[in-house]
Amino acid sequence: MPRDGLTTDQIVRAAIDLLDADGLDGLTMRGLGQRLGCAATAVYWHVENKDNLVRLAVDELWREVRLPDLEANDWRAAATEMATDLHAMVTRHPWLLQALATHLVYGPGKARHDDHLFAVYERAGFVGEQADRAVGAVFVFVLGNAVGPAATVALNRRLRRDGGDAEQVLGEAVARATDLAASYPRLSARLPSPTDDVNAVFAGTFEFGLAALLDGLQARLPDQETAAS
Amino acid sequence: MPRDGLTTDQIVRAAIDLLDADGLDGLTMRGLGQRLGCAATAVYWHVENKDNLVRLAVDELWREVRLPDLEANDWRAAATEMATDLHAMVTRHPWLLQALATHLVYGPGKARHDDHLFAVYERAGFVGEQADRAVGAVFVFVLGNAVGPAATVALNRRLRRDGGDAEQVLGEAVARATDLAASYPRLSARLPSPTDDVNAVFAGTFEFGLAALLDGLQARLPDQETAAS
DNA sequence: GACAGGAATTGAACTAAGTGCAAGTCACCC
DNA sequence: GGGTGACTTGCACTTAGTTCAATTCCTGTC
Known part of the structure; x- marks a missing residue:
C-alpha cells in the first residue's frame, strides 16, 4: 500500500478514466480505490462524497x-x-451527459x-435574450449528440459485467429491430447490417445538423448584412 | 394486500409515475411494490428485471x-x-433521456x-442519408433540451430525500454562481435572480432553436439550389 | 533521537437497493 | 374436496455509498 501521493487531482483523473470506461454507474468507490491502490474509504478524506467527486470530474x-x-476568426468559424x-x-x-442530467454543476471550468461562448455569439451580433437562446440551442444540440455514445458505453459495460458475446448480443438486437421494422418499409430500408458499426448510423449527423443550425441562427441575426463577410 | 389485479400494465404505469417524480434512480423495486400495495418481489413475476421494466416504460x-x-399539413408544420x-x-x-443514454431501447412504440418521422422528412424532399441526418439532428436537439428538466427532477429528489430547504439550497447555488461569474462580465449580466424559476432560463430556447434548425435543414433540401454555396 | 500531534489511511459495519429462491396462498377445474 | 398452476411473499445474498473508531505515518519541536 503506497502511502503518500494520493492527491485530489490523482483521484479525479482516475475517476475520469473509470467514468470513460463504464459511465456514471461504472464508477464505484471500491473500484476507484482498487485502481488507486488504496482502500475505497481513503478517497473520502480528499473528497466529500461521490456526488462531489463527479462534480470535480465534470469541471476538469x-x-x-x-x-x-x-x-483571428469570424464568428461562424469560432462557433463551429x-x-x-x-x-x-x-x-x-x-x-458528462448523465452527470449534467443528474447533478447541478456549475463550476469555474464551465463559467x-x-x-x-457568449463572447462569440455577441460578436456575431446576437444581443440579450437572443444570444442566450442561440448559445443554448447549440449547446443542447451538442449534448443530445452524446446520447448514442453514452448508450454504447452502457452496453459495453453490461457485456463486460454479465459476460456474453458482443457479436451475439448485437446480432440479436439487430434481429429484433428487423422484426419491429417489418411493418414499416421506411425503417426496413434503413436497417444496419449486423457487421456495421452501430455508431456509423450517427456519423455525419452532428456536422450536418450543426451547419444547418448555425445557418438558421445566422439568418436570425438582427443585422444580417453586416455579419456576412 | 389486494390479491389479484396486478398486471404488467399497472406496473408500467406505476413505474412511470415514480420515474416522473424522481428520475431513473428514484424508481426502486421496493418503492414500486409499496405503491402497488404488494411485495417488491411480486413485480418479478410480471417483469424480468428493472432494466426490462424501464424498457417497457420507455416504449409506453x-x-x-x-x-x-x-x-393535411406541409412538411414544415408536420415536422414542427x-x-x-x-x-x-x-x-x-x-x-427518458437517462433511459436512452443507458439502455439500448428499440421497441414498437419508437418504430x-x-x-x-421519416415519412415527414422524405415528403419534404430529403433522401437517403440526408433524411437520416435531418431526422437525427432534430431528434438529438429535442433530447438535449431535456437535460435541464432532468437536472431539476434530480435536485428535487435530493431535497426530498436529504431534507433541506429548497429556497436555501437554490439561494446558495445562485450565490456560488454569482461568485464564479464575478470575473466574467458577460455571465454576471445574465445571472438569474434567486426568485426566478431556474427553468425560465431555458424557456424559449427550444422554439427558437427548432425554428432555426428547420430553416437550416430546409435550405439544404436537394431541390433547393437557391442558397449560396 | 524521542515524541506529540495532526494528516492520511484502513477495516469493520450500517444502510439501501436489485434480485434469486423456496415456500406459501389463492382461484379454479375435475 | 383436492390438485394444479398462477401468483405472491419473506428471507437472504450481493453490490455499493458511507460512517467511524482505530491505526499508521509524517513532521516539526525539544
Missing part, C-alpha cells in the same frame, strides 16, 4: 476544452470550432467556457 | 405521442408539430414514431 473536463482565438471541440469532448466522455 | 411513452396527419410534441413528452418525462 471543461478545463480541457480549447477556446478559439476570438480575434467551439461546438466541434465540445462535441469531441462529450463523445470522448459521454458520462470560463460559457463566457467564451 | 412513445405510444403516448401523437402523430400528425401527413396529408412532431418535434414540439416530442419535446413536451420529454419535458414531462425527463428520465412507429420513427417511421412517421
